Amino acid sequence: MTALPRVASLTALPLVVSLVVLACAAAASAQPSPGRQAADLIVTNGYLVTMNGAKDIVENGAVVITGGRIVAVGPAALAAQYSAAKTIDARGAIVMPGMINTHTHVSMTVFRGLGDDVPDRLRKLIFPLEKALVDRELVYWGGLHGMLEMVEGGVTTFVDMYYFEDEVARAAKAIGMRAVLGETIVDFAAPDAPEPYGGIDYARKFIAQYRGDPLITPAFAPHAPYSLDTDHLRQIAKEAEALDVPILMHVSEMPDEIARFRKERNQTPVEYLDDIGFLSRRLLAAHCIFVTDSDIALLKVRDVGVAHAMVANIKSAKGVSPALKMFKEGVRVGLATDGPMSGNTIDIVGQLGYVAKVHKLDTKDRNVMPAIDVVEMATRGGARALHMEDRLGSLEAGKLADVIVIDRDSPRMIPFYDVYSALVYAAHPGDVRTTIINGRVVMEDRKVTTVPADDVKGRMRGIGDRIRTAVAKGIQ
Ligand SMILES: [Zn+2]
Known part of the structure; x- marks a missing residue:
């Protein structure tokens, strides 16, 4: 009995999404081109889940980062206005706030x-x-x-x-x-x-x-x-x-x-x-x-x-x-x-x-x-x-650059109709491909860049052995 309205609401969804994308694209193309500005990092070609007030989605979008902050969010064409020290191609992936x-x-x-x-x-x-x-x-x-x-x-x-x-x-x-x-x-x-x-x-x-x-x-x-x-x-x-x-x-x-x-x-x-x-x-x-x-x-x-x-x-x-x-x-x-x-x-x-x-x-x-x-x-x-919504929690110009890239390649993420459904009911933490914090790429393509992960895990195994011995001796 409930199948009909559910199908109807599903088919309505892509229309809503594309209208949002069009609105974003129109707004961006109305801006005068400022020439190629310097940026630290661009994440481009991703499916942007902005989590801004309007919950805008940009199906093929870019996030531009400079000095630890997001300076621009919009269609992928936006990337051409910037010259960045590093570009991450998020083709086929979700890009969202951390x-x-x-x-x-x-x-x-x-x-x-x-x-x-x-x-x-x-x-x-x-x-x-x-x-x-x-x-x-x-x-x-x-x-x-x-x-x-x-x-x-x-x-x-x-x-x-x-x-x-x-x-x-x-x-x-x-x-x-x-x-x-x-x-x-x-x-x-x-x-x-x-x-x-x-x-x-x-x-x-x-x-x-x-x-x-x-x-x-x-x-x-x-x-x-x-x-x-x-x-x-x-x-x-x-x-x-x-x-x-x-x-x-x-x-x-x-x-x-x-x-x-x-x-x-x-x-x-x-x-x-x-x-x-x-x-x-x-x-x-x-x-x-x-x-x-x-x-x-x-x-x-x-x-x-x-x-x-x-x-x-x-x-x-x-x-x-x-x-x-x-x-x-x-x-x-x-x-x-x-x-x-x-x-x-x-x-x-x-x-x-x-x-x-x-x-x-x-x-x-x-x-x-x-x-x-x-x-x-x-x-x-x-x-x-945390009372930090003025700085964190969404992909918006002016916010701190905490951005993640989530793959859509695993079987559980295909097909892809509703990004929120995919994230909540299907995604696995191992689908996170890249993690950017304060504008710094802390993990790229599943490799943590800032600390030697194997050494950290080795230390943990050593501490685990110490604790196992203590428990066996009856510390509790
Ligand atoms: Zn607690």
Whole structure:
């Protein structure tokens, strides 16, 4: 019974796309030719998914990059107006803004695959392992290894909270990734801070070190509403405001977190955070699984960003965040993987299908969370969650040059009718061919250019051996 309207809407789609392309071409040809201007890099002949406000598609387009920024986007003919030091031919491929991973703990790649499918592993396994083993070397190499995976999967910006966050920053600079990085603050001794709340001082130094960096945005990362007391949360909110930096935190993630705030304060964690003046545009709240309708209204009015980590949340069997409702109501929702122990992979392409399909299942409605909205959350939505939409998230002149090229050659990407459907329901992170961050080609034709990938993987194997030995000796 539903076949007819679906076929009708499919056949209507190419018409819409070609009208958009014509509109773009007409606009470009009306411009006077400025002669051949110098540019650093041109990505041309690609199928451009701009993710701009109108969601323009350019079937055969070019992106021109100079000084780390996009200077022009339009039909491929545009490339003739520029003389570039390097040109990437994206014929037959999708060109789109880089994906944004709004919440992870990248260095935890070292622990990936340990203690899966067992209950309460956070307290029984992860915390003891971190206490015994986490040091600068582990954080740097574990981080760099995870970043390899993200670059190979088309992630150009990631948000991280862990310990020794200056080592994560050093690794991000080495590989050339953009990142928002927060030193974790907890009310117990941490691997890099023997005193409870020692993370605050560590964070202050880290923020001073990386303030103004072109790739790194330093942040405070209080672990969760239940693992810091009210006074320290207030202090962090005040300092973040004074220093003009973001705050990263897990919010409404744990069933016992919800039960505790209900019992102790008769509030939700979000209501509590609002009460103490903690909800603001500075906050990027990860998970938000158990938020109520009134919590969602608070998150919207306080302009809080939300990191939606679907795969991690369903793997842990905690529940499905009402991200669909939040997105519809205009909350700033981006996509996230959480740490590599939680969702096991940390690319965003691998999240897309789950986000679409689980929300459909959750609401028993196949029409909700269409592919185009999922791609928006992975790009522009992530930028909005970070309050960086003026700089990131779309292919538009003036934005930072974070651009990826995705192949359409694999059998799963053929035939090619609807790019959003192809990206969400068929693409694999291994289809990402080239990753450009801040105008720099960090991966070209599947080869990472900035760090020796084999060496990084070798280091990870060595750390893996060390951890395997520690676990065998009963460190947990
Ligand atoms: Zn997390």
